[in-house]
Amino acid sequence: MTASLDVVVPTEHAPTRVTIRGTAKKGRGLSVPRSVRRAAGPVGLVLLWFLTSATGLLPESVLASPVDVLQQAVELTRNGELPSAIAASGRRAAIGFLIGASVALTLSLLAGLFRLGEDVIDSSMGMFRAIPWVGLIPLFIVWFGIEETPKIALVALGVTYPLYFNIYGGIRSTDAQLVEAARMMGLGRLGLIKYVILPSALPGALVGLRYALSTAWLALVFAEQINADAGLGYLMSNAQQYFRTDVIVLCLVVYALLGLACDFAVRILSRRLLTWRANFEGEA
Secondary structure, X not given: OEEEEEEEEOOOOOOEEEEEEEEOOOOOOOOOOHHHHHHHHHHHHHHHHHHHHHOOOOOOOOOOOHHHHHHXXXXXXXXXXXXXXXXXXXXXXXXXXXHHHHHHHHXXXXXXXXXXXXXXXXXXXXXXXXXXXXXXXHHHHHHHOOOHHHHHHHHHXXXXXHHHHHHHHHHHOOOHHHHHXXXXXXXXHHHHHHHHHHHHHHHHHHHHHHHHHHHHHHHHHHHOOOOOOOOHHHXXXXXXXXXXHHHHHHHHHHHHHHHXXXXXXXXXXXXXXOOOOOOOOOOO
């Protein structure tokens, strides 16, 4: 099927009509929904896991089957251990995230908006980022003991870096022409920050938020190995002593699901806050 487009091209004496012919796109056939395609990978991995366990290629001593993991999930949910562990881990992650996000937001605004703040803060943050935050666990134990404080501090530290650098980078990547145009329109410093700089930094801040939330759960995995008496890490430590791979895998799956839930929430938030921004969503 062809389509034509008539274009009038002006010339020196009289306008000339030019016809451009092209081929229209053919109608698409049945396409698999994106939700099904996105779920195909995880479902395929679980199916492969089940088949290798059922056929004996994957011994139970190495990794429990998904059926055993599901049975443990039902049993631990019934006796209340799993819900209480999720609640304890979620509380630590939430407190650590709020502390780390507050510190990162304050430092990134100071460093991004003011040259003096950049000179004082950014180089120090770059230096501290080179230090593996997991390696600070022994020092945190010396400083804060073995109770809740070092666990929350480790989560807060893991959250601070990705949020700081993404917000700072978003502020400094603001188009200079937009800033100049806003000044010509009479916007003062506060108006410039509110209507130009912060909206321009918002995409980077949301990317940093996704990284920070995933890092919070990653940090919690390490943090809950520090003399934990509750939480998912506590369940994993007990299961490790008795070689219960089904409980260990269950706790890892719960960590992953909590991280995916946080990531999904940020995706929804991004769609609502960035409706003004045209994005490339990939080819069909």
